[in-house]
Amino acid sequence: MKITIVSASTRIERETHKVVLGLSKKITLTDGLDPLILDLKEAKLPMFTEIMSKLPEPDARINDVYEKLNSADALLFVSPEYNGSYSAPLKNMVDFYPKSTFYRKAIGIVTVSSGPLGGMRAAMQLQQFILALGAITCPQMLLVPTVQNKFDSLGELTDESFTKSIDLFLKEFIWLANALKNAK
Numbered sequence: 784m785k786i787t788i789v790s791a792s793t794r795i796e797r798e799t800h801k802v803v804l805g806l807s808k809k810i811t812l813t814d815g816l817d818p819l820i821l822d823l824k825e826a827k828l829p830m831f832t833e834i835m836s837k838l839p840e841p842d843a844r845i846n847d848v849y850e851k852l853n854s855a856d857a858l859l860f861v862s863p864e865y866n867g868s869y870s871a872p873l874k875n876m877v878d879f880y881p882k883s884t885f886y887r888k889a890i891g892i893v894t895v896s897s898g899p900l901g902g903m904r905a906a907m908q909l910q911q912f913i914l915a916l917g918a919i920t921c922p923q924m925l926l927v928p929t930v931q932n933k934f935d936s937l938g939e940l941t942d943e944s945f946t947k948s949i950d951l952f953l954k955e956f957i958w959l960a961n962a963l964k965n966a967k
C-alpha cells in the first residue's frame with residue numbers, strides 16, 4: 784500500500800508540517816508502511832494557469848507532484864485552517880491534475896489550527912472537495928486543535944492525551960485505504 788501525505792502549509796513558521804512528520808512516523812511504526820511526504824512548500828508549484836495536459840511547456844515541478852499523487856493508493860490531506868477553509872496551495876495543486884489521479888482513492892482529512900476547534904470548518908469543506916474529485920473520504924477525520932502544544936519540531940507527540948485521537952483516525956483511514964485498494 785502506497786500512501787502519500789500532502790503537507791499543505793507553506794507558511795514560514797508553519798506548525799502543520801510537524802503533524803505530517805508525526806503521522807508519517809506513526810504509520811511507519813504501527814502499520815509497517817513507508818509513506819511518502821509531498822511537501823507543498825518544497826514542491827514550489829507555480830500558480831495554476833492551465834491543467835497539466837494542456838500546458839504549452841512541460842514543467843518538472845508539476846510532473847514531479849503528479850507522480851507522487853498518481854502513484855499513491857491512498858492520500859492524506861493535512862491542511863491548516865485559514866479563514867475558515869483549507870489552504871490555497873492545496874487547491875492550487877489539485878486543479879492541475881485529472882480526476883483519474885484521485886478517482887476511487889481513499890483520502891484522509893487532517894486539519895490543524897492554533898485555536899480550540901482544530902480546523903473544523905476546513906475539514907467540512909475538504910469533505911465536499913474530495914467528493915468532487917471522485918475520491919472517497921474517511922468518515923473519521925483528525926482535527927488537531929492548539930497544534931502548537933501537540934508536537935515538537937521533529938513530529939514527536941508532546942501531548943500524550945492526543946494519542947487516542949490519532950490512533951482511532953489512522954485505524955479507520957488504513958482500513959478504508961485497504962478496502963478500496965483490494966476492491967480494484
Ligand SMILES: Cc1cc2nc3c(=O)[nH]c(=O)nc-3n(C[C@H](O)[C@H](O)[C@H](O)COP(=O)(O)O)c2cc1C
Pocket residue numbers: 792794796797798799800863864865866867868895896897898899900901902930
Ligand atoms: C491567514 C491565516 C488565516 C487563519 N485563519 C484561521 C481560521 O480561520 N481558523 C483557525 O482556527 N485558525 C486560523 N489561523 C491560525 C492557524 O490555525 C495557525 O496558523 C496554525 O498554526 C495552523 O497553520 P500553520 O501550518 O500555518 O502553522 C489562521 C492563520 C493564518 C496565517
